[in-house]
Amino acid sequence: MNVFDLETPSVLIDLDVMTANIQRMQQRCTDLGLAFRPHTKTHKIPDIARMQLEAGAVGVACQKVTEAQIFAEAGINDIQIPYNVVGPQKTARLADLALYNRVTVSADHPMVVAGLSDAAKATGITIRVMADLATDIQRTGAPAEEVIELAKKIDEDEHLHFAGLLVYPSNPSVRPALQEALAGLNAAGIGVDSVSGGGSGAAWHAHEMPELTELRVGTYVFNDWSCVSKGWAALEDCAMRVSATVVSRPTADRGILDSGNKTLAADRIQDGHGYILEYPGARIYQLSEEHAHVDFSACEERPVIGERVHVIPVHTCVVTNLHNQIYGVRGENVEVVWPVAARGLVW
Amino acid sequence: MNVFDLETPSVLIDLDVMTANIQRMQQRCTDLGLAFRPHTKTHKIPDIARMQLEAGAVGVACQKVTEAQIFAEAGINDIQIPYNVVGPQKTARLADLALYNRVTVSADHPMVVAGLSDAAKATGITIRVMADLATDIQRTGAPAEEVIELAKKIDEDEHLHFAGLLVYPSNPSVRPALQEALAGLNAAGIGVDSVSGGGSGAAWHAHEMPELTELRVGTYVFNDWSCVSKGWAALEDCAMRVSATVVSRPTADRGILDSGNKTLAADRIQDGHGYILEYPGARIYQLSEEHAHVDFSACEERPVIGERVHVIPVHTCVVTNLHNQIYGVRGENVEVVWPVAARGLVW
Secondary structure (H helix, E strand, O other): OHHHHHOOOOEEEEEEHHHHHHHHHHHHHHEEEEEOEEHHHHHOOOHHHHHHHHHOOEEEEEEOOHHHEEEHOOOOOOEEEEEOOHHHHHHHHHHHHHOOOEEEEEEOOHHHHHHHHHHHHOOOOEEEEEEEOOOOOOOEEEEEHHHHHHHHHHHHHHOEEEEEEEEEEHHHHHHHHHHHHHHHHHHHHOOOOOOOEOOOHHHHHHHHHHOOOOEOHHHHHHOOHHHHOOOOOOHHHHEEEEEEEEEEEOOOEEEEEEOOOOOOOOOOOOOEEEEEOOOOEEEEEEEEEOOEEEEEEOOOOOOOOOOOOEEEEEHHHHHHOOEEEEEEEEEEEEEEEOOOOOOOOOO | EEHHHHOOOOOEEHHHHHHHHHHHHHHHHHHHHOOEEEEEOOOOHHHHHHHHHHHOOEEEEEOHHHHHHHHHOOOOOOEEEEEEEOOOHHHHHHHHHHHEEEEEHHHHHHHHHHHHHHHHHOOOOOOOEEEOOOOOOOOOOOOOHHHHHHHHHHHHHHOOEEEEEOOOOOOOHHHHHHHHHHHHHHHOOOOOOOOHHHHHHHHHHHHHHOOOEEEEEOHHHHHOOHHOOOOOOOHHHHHEEEEEEEEEOOOOOOOEEOOOOOOOOOOOOOOOOOEOOOOOOOOOEEEEOOOEEEEEEOOOOOOOOEEEEEEOOHHHHHHOOOEEEEEEEEOEEEEEEOOOOOOOOOO
């Protein structure tokens, strides 16, 4: 199928660019001696995870147990869930998953550890648990002294295996806390299988983090306008483009595309809600649910109604999540239609 | 099934509240002598559209041709698409839909009208087209003098039927332009079947708009925190609640819920990303993809890890769109599981 036979809006993935992105990040990790574990939150598609594994990744990261089930059913069996899995239903589901797969989960509190232990005991298996170290983004995570106690608790639990430390994002600012935790674990005689870091920005500082043994990154596989604006990728490294139609030209300056926040998501960076490849000077200044409001005043040429354009979105991960399928293209040829298999799932 | 047997995050709809919302808006329109046409963008579920029709609605509005197909297949046959349908694939699909359904579409430019005419001619039917009048939101729409010319063009086209004027939002500020357009059409001897207004806020001013014959509103069916903040609904009129679990309590003040922007969408109003029913003083100050960051500092009581809370989201329409199914509940009883049938579709 020709890409112009697809209706708009459609999410297109340039397969050559994606393949190069996969190779480049893998090579970077290999060069640094780091295990690489791509985060599937960006694509939620088993076929793409397989390409990442074939390039050298050790496994994947998923953000939900139900997502991990999708990847496990697709034959991807080393799965990390860097999240506090809480509640008897979810921990039971996690334990079931761990029966036939190498599943590793994180925890930042003794109550989370206790829930995992109960589920492991009930299922008669051992669950692998990492201790989640707090960072300056102030999300989940415990400070170093609590992480040491948590690791002891995990290590002493006959139903759990202490699988190391988890850090997000693994920016150099977390190094003192990480060193404190590692020293404490060493003093306690507790082995650390892995120190897993993550984050698209942090990946560029991985060489300054010799404590890391593993890196988790997601967005790199597609890249997006936010990555470009931060200097993490060039425009030509952006594999995802949303094809859109100019459906209205109400004034000389204003144009309306058929891609609103139900297509591009609501994310915005300084210059707007996406970068239009055909009109670099244009600015998507507002989104309705099914309309993108574009200011073409800085463009010498302006589009006519019916013209097709391509938008590099601000944040790929939330765009994939909005669509039932995305299209792998090479030039004008649509080579593959991928259902976004793991989107929209509950925990 | 008991609602507490559902995993989190899940989107719950209080059926009693939704039913009352449907009745109230219908009654308001009936009292004003307005035809009521609920916009399905909020729920994207045929069963709910049927409840709206049974309460007295004349038909529905859909924002995409593919969505209209879902509702038509479910037996809902009076469908308005208040959008410029552009491009040969979409107009052909629209014409096919119009073969067996009463479909009305809008246009704001002669090029859009020409495309509709071509498709109608090719299919051998008549397409119903409204002229879209510009308003102060500066999205689509033509000014009054162009709308008159556009109506003439539609009226003269043997493949099209001029179905009236479309306004969004139909706030009183558009009245002078609307009166100018109506006067021009009257002078030209062109009949106006319908003057269709829309918008949740505009609905409260419908009594100040005697030119309107029809009203389109979507959000009222569920309501949301944005509606409450604008005075359009009370908290107890919000039918949608997202159940979430407290998965982390990293500090005395901070809590993390398992509902990020892939669950609640990224929308934010002054006070945050949603209202937590159990902790009215709490503030969801930030969302990651799968985490809500909550400040509980203003709350005397604070939740423990594992506790379930319920969030009234900022904007219901984009929340529904993120989920594969939502749950209709009465008290603690889950009465119905609705697939969000028309979400994630291309045009």
